[in-house]
Every structure is written in structure tokens, then in C-alpha cells.
Amino acid sequence: MKILSFLSVLLLTCVLAIGGANSIGQLPPLAFLLDPNQGFWQNSYSEDQLAEEALSLENLQAPVEVVYDEQLIPHLYAENELDLYRAQGYITAKHRLWQMEFQTRAAAGRLAELVGPMALELDRMTRRKGLAYGAELGIDYLKKEDPATLALVEAYADGVNQYIGQLTDARLPIEYKILNYKPEAWSAYKSLLLLKYMSDMLVGDRDLEYSNLKKILGKAKLDRLYPEFPKENDPVIEKERIWEFQSLYPPKPDSLNYPEETLQLEALTQPIEGTGSNNWAVSGKKTKNGHPILANDPHLSLNLPSLWYSMQLSTPAHTVKGATLPGALGVISGFNHDIAWGVTNATKDTRDWFKITFQNASRKAYKYGQEWKATEFRIEEIKIKGQETYLDTVVYTHYGPVVYDKTFKSDRQDVNFALRWIVHQGNSNEQKTFLQLNKAKNHAAYTEALMTYAAPAQNFVFASKTGDIAMRIQGKFPLKWKEQGKFFMDGADPRMEWQGYIPFEHNPNTLNPERGFVSSANQHPVDSTYPYYTFDHSYEHYRNRRLNSKLAGMEQITVDDMKALQYDSYNLQAAESLPILLNLLTGNTNSSKDAQKYLSDLKAWDYFADPNKKGQTLYSIWFAETVESIWRELMDQGSPVVRPNNYQTIALMRDNPEDEVFDVHMAAGIQTAHYHVQVGFDSLLVAMKKWEADEGTYEWANYKKTTIQHLVPNFKAFSVPDVYTGGGPGILNATGNRHGASWRMVVELGPTVKAFGIYPGGQSGNPGSRFYANFIPIWASGDYVNFDLKKKEDQSGILFKTILN
């Protein structure tokens, strides 16, 4: 009897102990999580409460001093670069380890390992796109061609790994505790993978949709509705630029046969609309103090922990400060004592698809001209939490991986498409570019630094203390004949191959243009005189024109003016299209009290998308519903297509309101733009009635609900919802619901560099820390924190210091 009671209590105790230490289903390991000594309670401490005067970091040649300012921005003072990047790895891991690891797991297609089968399809897609394959080639390239950079990347990895080695259970980031896993070793490969992941976030293509559109609309109508250049093109490189080089523009081959079938593939994820960025530099002749000013604000997904982490990195030879990407070396968007630089995405179709004709079911060879070329097989082992490992065979051709095949996202057994993408080519060295930029002292060094940069293509803005301002669109761009890669191509026809690459010297660039400023906002890179084929579906048409018209009109510019311009909420699209909508609504049949109220809100609106504006809310719904109505029949015909952009839709409504595209075939009679504007307005009334009943006020911020979301969307308590701030897609302050200015920086390059920066997050990756989200209110109101370069001996405004040795 005693044995029985002992054994049953022992069993119960053991069950609770083991159950408490392990996840059960989706539940976290409760006892481990709630233990105040090791569990989540320990993550309540902010970094300054845990400050250590000295920490052990092995393999250093000399001690590294880390000085945190009051915002927890670390300033690293090392004696040489190896020590500097080892310390950067260590310090970044100390504050952002979970995020670094999580992002590279996502990039490697390894999320199912953590969250189970729900992530399997996503992992398969990531792997089929070949990001990991690209990063492997990148490491091979560094081994062969640039061991010096590799040594630095490995020092960084060593720093991260030493931190992981010292990590106690108590200090483990909270996400590991909840999801019940442990960090694994970092490596140089992961740093490169992270940079490939940036390409994946920023690069899209619409080849599938355009192929279908060509078939549905015919070529002539496609060209009319989707022109390659807009009427009012205001490109990145000023129109006045004359191209003096000898172009290698290849002629278009005659009588090409494109794959003919309408395609029902599931499109790859695209960069979300509104993902984009602004950067510009104004020359000293336009500024009050006579010094160039540079500004940069990349718009990305708004996440916590933030994508960016601020740092100053110093050796006796250089000092650089700005935004780093946890996992990558150096500063990505920043400045030093001599220059400043910034990045925006240089949109251009660099991802193309080739139809593959296999010889037989074994898929060991595919047709290429008159011959059969051999394939290679890459087996992707995808581990799944709680299930057996999934093996995915991906066939590689000389074009790249066959993403779509009989096993993946295709409704047809005979459809095989290979992806050709710069990311799969090893001979690029983006990491070196940033390391060189960090140390660059002038325009020549900046240009040289960009020469090893391939992808994702960026508009690199530049300004220097010596008064230069410049812009260079840098990336490895395939040399294409006209319209090459706009549609799916036939991989069996060698004439469809990319014709080589545009020489880097021919990439569009400008130095000290007459107009006194350079700028970019993801619009067309050039005007139609640039002697190479330039195409993308997603060029910006509004932010760029607003930015350039403001910059052109400004004189005596101050840093505050540039801050205000980053926060500018003028909705140019609304200014150009709301009068058209109102005009087309004449004869509005709805005269209800609500309709009159909304119309008077709209008429009184000044086109600024400030957080308290109601007009912006009403316009955004009305316009979206109108566009939805106009293109409904086109979008609903069954295969994936993409709508004409807003700029073209507005032009059609303005110039040809009775165009045949407005006619709805399913409805009786003939419809014009009037019809759709009325449908849009009626939908607005329905939507607003519901909104006012459910949510009350329809001021813009309340409607937009800007949310800075934790990287695990389920962890809602770690997100910051309903941030009161203005702006929106297509507006200079591009802050929408989930996307927007992820980092803002303004730098004045006078004798002493003055700099300001902010991002919607905080320096700590720990949701329990007071530095986790403390930048958000500052960011939301358009303010900044001081980012001046700090000397080692400067003792003011210090939170705490740590010596690494």
C-alpha cells in the first residue's frame, strides 16, 4: 500500500516536472517559463540593470570598449577591423540574437522545424527559390576570391557564437523560452544568407501575370493599359542626363515563340505594395549652411524586434554610424566623418522564368536548342516539428531551379518553369560593398565600393563633406532585348537567354547634377533615352514627383526641412484623382444624410494624410472600391493577372471616361467611368456605415491602424498596435498599416557631421526591456534622436560602458 501511494505520487510529480519542462502541443513549457529564476520573469530586466563592466570575448587582439548612449545605442571602439567585427557580432547577438536566428531560419526554409507542418509550403517555396543555394555559392566565391572579407565575416560569426556559448537560461531571449528551442551556432554562411533574404523581400516579378494578360487582352491592349513609361516620367536619374557610352543593347530576335498556355500557377509572393523607400541629397548651394544634406528612409515591413539595429563602429582608421542589419557586418545605411550614403530599392525586373521541356519523366535532361542538357538534383531535407522529415527534390537547370513542377503549385503535370535570378549567381560580394562604404572618404571610394554589389539592386545616394552629391543605381542587370523577360519564355530556345549583363559603368548614375539635388523613390530609374531595356510593373508614380517638386522648389534648406519632408503626408494621388472622382459622381443618385456628410468631408480635405484627417480615409476607400469595380471582370476571369497601376487607371478616368475598358460585359447597356465611380461611392457608404457602427471615428490613424508587429504574428502582446501616425502608400511618409518608414536618417555634412535617426522599435530585442519599443512614439510624431558621431573620450550622455577582452 505504501509502495503504491509512493509510486503514484512519484509518478504524478515526475509527470508534472517533465510536463512543465516541455511543450505540450502548442503550449510552452510552463514550469520552465514561469520559474522566476530562469523563466520569462528574468526577461523583465532592462539592459542597463544588467550592465556589466567587463565581458569575456576571446580571440581579440586588443580590448574593445563598448559605450552605450542613453538610447542603448552601442559605440564600439576597437583597435582593428577583425576585433571590431568580432565585437559587432557579440554585441548584436547580445541584443538581437533571437531575431537574427529566426530571420536566417526563414531564409533557409527552416520554419517548419520550429512551428510544425503549417510552415511546410512556405519552406518549400523558399528553398525552391534557391536562396540557400545562392548563399552557398556566395561563400565559395569569398573563399576563392576574397579571403580578407571572409575572415571578417567569420570573426563576426565567432563573436555571435561566443555570446551563444556564454548564454545562461535566465538570459535566453524570451521567444526561445516560449517556443521551447535553443539557438544554434552562427556561421559566415548565415550572414550571406541574410543578404540574399533581403533580395527576396525586395525583388518581385510579374512575368506570370503579364503572360496571362497578353493572352487575355492581346498585345496592343496590353501595351495601351500597361505602358512601360508613364506620361509624366520623373525618373531617378534626371532627364537631362546624356548617356555617353556605347550601348550593348541587343537586337530582338525575329519570330520568337512564347509558351502559349494560360497559366494557373500560384504566383510567388511579391514585395507588398507600399514597400519602397526614399532617399535624396541636396547640394550645399541649396542649403542654409552651405553643406550637403542627405536623407534616407527605407520603407519595409514594420516589425518588432526592428529590422534595424543602430551602432557606431570605430577603429583608429575609421568611424561609422547608422543602421545595421542584425546578422550582417558593418553599417547598411549611415555616415562617417567624410561621407553619408543611403539606399532605396532599385526596382527592375531581374527575375525571369523559362519553360523547361524535359526529355522524359526522369527529368534528367531538358531540351536546349538541338541538344538535351543534363539537369542536377538538389534534395531539400525539410525537418518538421512533430513529423517526419520531408524530402523535396528540386531540379536545377543552367537557368536555375525549376520552382514550379508537377509537385509544386501547379495544376498541370506538364508545366515546368525554371527561375533565373541574379541571387543564384555566386560572383557577387554585397558584404564587401558595405564594409568599403563604411570606410569610404570620397566619391571615388564610394563608386569603387559599389563595383562588387549585385543584388538586390539599390539606388545608392551619396553626399560628401567636400560638397559632392551623387546617385548610382547599382546592381547586376541582365542585358535584355526589348521586352525580354516581360513574359514567361521558352527555355528550349537559346535565343531567349539573357544576353549577358549591363557593364557596371553603364548603370545609371549622376554626380552633382545642375538641379542641385539627387533623389530616388522607387520610380523609373531613367527616362526612355537610356539605351538599355528598362521594365518593371511596380514603379512608383507619386512619391517621386512629390519629392522632386518639393526639392526643386526649396532653397536655404535646413536639417529640419529635410526631417519635415521625410514626414510629409501630402497625398499627390488623391490631389490628382479626387477632383476626377467628384466630377464623375455628378448625377449621384444617393442623397442620404451620410452621403452628404462624406462628400463635404472630402471636399473640405486638403490632401494631407495626417492622422486626424477624415478625407484621407474616405478617399482611400472610395478610390480602392472604384478601381476594384473597374477591373473586376479582368481580375475574375480565372488565371492570375495584375491590374493596371493606379496612375494609368486615373489617366483613363480623366482622359477617356467612356473608354471601352469601363464597359461591364455582364451588365446590360454600356458602362462608363461614371458607373464605377458611383459603384465605388455606394460601396464607400456601406463600408462607412459598418465602420462607424463598429469602430466609431474614421479619422485616418484610427482607420489605418498602423501596427508594429512582432515577427511571430501570434505574439500579439509583443506587438504595438494602433500607432497614432499619418502617411500611407504613395506618400513620402509611406507609413501604412503594416509597412512604412522602417528607418529615417538625416545627415548634414558640415565640418562636424550632424546626424539624426529614428526607427519604429527600440535597440533591445527583449519585449520586457524599456528599450524594446521606446523609439515608436518619437518616430510616430516625426521626431528623431541624436546620431552624432561620438568620440571615445566623450563622457556625456552615457548609459553604461562595457569592456570586451
Add this chain to the structure above:
Amino acid sequence: MKFLLFTLLCALLVVFLNLIAPFWVVMIAIASVATLVRPSGWAGFFGGGVGMGLAWLGQALLISMSTSSTLPDKMGILMGLGSGLAVFGLTTALGFILGGLSGLTGVLFRNLIQKKPSDVYLG
């Protein structure tokens, strides 16, 4: 008296041992101490439970007061408990159950091994 002594010992174990060891090591230690101190069955259970539960509550309160962190509230929402207060409650309750069962296990183990020698002693 033994109950108070045992409770105090359990709380001290949490405070010192739990700093460097995970909770299940503390559980084994509580069971071992119960074997040595020999409280009665109820005293073993409540002593272990109150010792570990109160120690965990005290530690959680101390951390919370010294950091003013909003993390307990966030965890309350994340775990579907609603508030930080419930997280304190759950922490205490879990500490109580784990400590109590450890104490009881120790007592019952002591009873088990004690039986034979006491028979021998009584002849």
C-alpha cells in the same frame, strides 16, 4: 515546528539553488530534504508547496518591482490569462504544486524505507 522548518528550508532551496539550477533540480532537493527532515505527509505537502510557491511569488514580485517591466501583463495576454495578476497567481500555484508534490514524494519515500528498519528495531 517541523512544518515551519521544512517550509523555510524549501524556500531557501528555491532562493539559492534555483539561481543556478532549473526547477526540477530544486524539486529533487525538496524531496531529499523531506526525507531527512521527516515532516508528516500533510506537512510535507504543504511545507514544500508553501515554501516553493511563496518563494516563487516573492521572487516574481521582487523582479517586477525592481524592473517596473510590463512583461507580466504581456505574458498574461499572450498566455490567454488576461492580466499580469493572473501570471503571478499561476506562478505561485505552479510553484505550490511542484513543491508540494516534491515534499510529499520525499515523505512517502521516507515512510517506505523507514518501515523495515523500524520493524527490526522493535524486534
